[in-house]
Amino acid sequence: MNKKIVLIFILTIIALAILALFSFGPLSEKRKAAGINPSSLNPVSTETANKGDASVVLNLYCNRDAVENYYSVQLPQKWSVNAGKKAGSYSVVFSDGNGTVELMDVPDNSTLELFILSQQEPQLKKTILGYHRVDYKKLSASGNEAYELTYQSTKNSETYETLKTYIAGSDQAGVLTFSVKQSSFNETYPLLNSIIQSFRWENK
Amino acid sequence: MRQVFLFVSLAIIGVGLYLKFFYDVPDAQETINFFTSWFFIIVGTSSLLINLFWGSPKNKDSHKEQK
Numbered sequence: 001m002n003k004k005i006v007l008i009f010i011l012t013i014i015a016l017a018i019l020a021l022f023s024f025g026p027l028s029e030k031r032k033a034a035g036i037n038p039s040s041l042n043p044v045s046t047e048t049a050n051k052g053d054a055s056v057v058l059n060l061y062c063n064r065d066a067v068e069n070y071y072s073v074q075l076p077q078k079w080s081v082n083a084g085k086k087a088g089s090y091s092v093v094f095s096d097g098n099g100t101v102e103l104m105d106v107p108d109n110s111t112l113e114l115f116i117l118s119q120q121e122p123q124l125k126k127t128i129l130g131y132h133r134v135d136y137k138k139l140s141a142s143g144n145e146a147y148e149l150t151y152q153s154t155k156n157s158e159t160y161e162t163l164k165t166y167i168a169g170s171d172q173a174g175v176l177t178f179s180v181k182q183s184s185f186n187e188t189y190p191l192l193n194s195i196i197q198s199f200r201w202e203n204k
Numbered sequence: 205m206r207q208v209f210l211f212v213s214l215a216i217i218g219v220g221l222y223l224k225f226f227y228d229v230p231d232a233q234e235t236i237n238f239f240t241s242w243f244f245i246i247v248g249t250s251s252l253l254i255n256l257f258w259g260s261p262k263n264k265d266s267h268k269e270q271k
Binding site (some may be wrong): 003004005008009011012015016019020022023024028105107111139 | 228229230235236237238239242246247252254257258262
């Protein structure tokens with residue numbers, strides 16, 4: 001048999017084996033991590049804002065992980081901000097709770113609201129212990145169409161209230177999720193609302 | 205026959221490139237899309253190369269034998 005063909009055949013088998021490792025094997029985590037831009041984790045600027053009685057220092061993060069879906073968001077300086085599991089996401093931890101800022105793909109054959117009500121909420125009902133919808137409303141976040149879903153859940157026998165806001169974008173949607181202990185939810189709400197209103201798509 | 209093989213190879217590469225760059229991938233299917241698109245591109249490219257090299261030296265040998 002032609003030696004070149006044998007060589008191509010062997011190289012193909014090797015390439016497919018490497019592909020399988022990068023897709024499903026131990027190297028898949030490296031592939032996912034490579035999608036996260038390290039500069040997205042460094043705050044670009046700092047601003048002090050008055051929220052009720054206290055003033056809060058907010059860091060501005062510009063996320064450049066997903067092409068066509070660049071965004072910026074302000075997060076309090078005293079919150080712990082880390083890269084999320086997926087490219088284009090942040091994971092935050094604060095004294096009374098935690099949260100995420102992430103991107104979500106909305107299928108072309110659906111609208112954001114239809115997708116939330118037909119796909120997202122049923123999924124939350126299935127996966128979250130003690131899910132109970134408190135509120136659902138349409139709003140505007142920095143001029144973008146947005147939907148805010150508020151629900152209660154139970155974790156370690158403590159009740160949490162979660163504010164999940166979906167902000168429409170030209171390609172994907174921005175999803176800001178903040179879970180706060182129910183006892184301090186009303187106190188934290190103005191700050192959470194200002195974070196939601198600080199979300200801006202950068203490629204518009 | 206060789207033209208059919210060439211056409212199939214190009215079609216496989218085309219499907220791979222479509223899945224890689226143009227298909228709107230749902231969030232939960234990113235891994236399977238990564239695997240499938242690269243699988244088609246690799247298999248299509250290698251079959252294209254095999255098609256280019258297939259039989260070339262054999263034809264030369266058969267020419268020599270005929271002479």
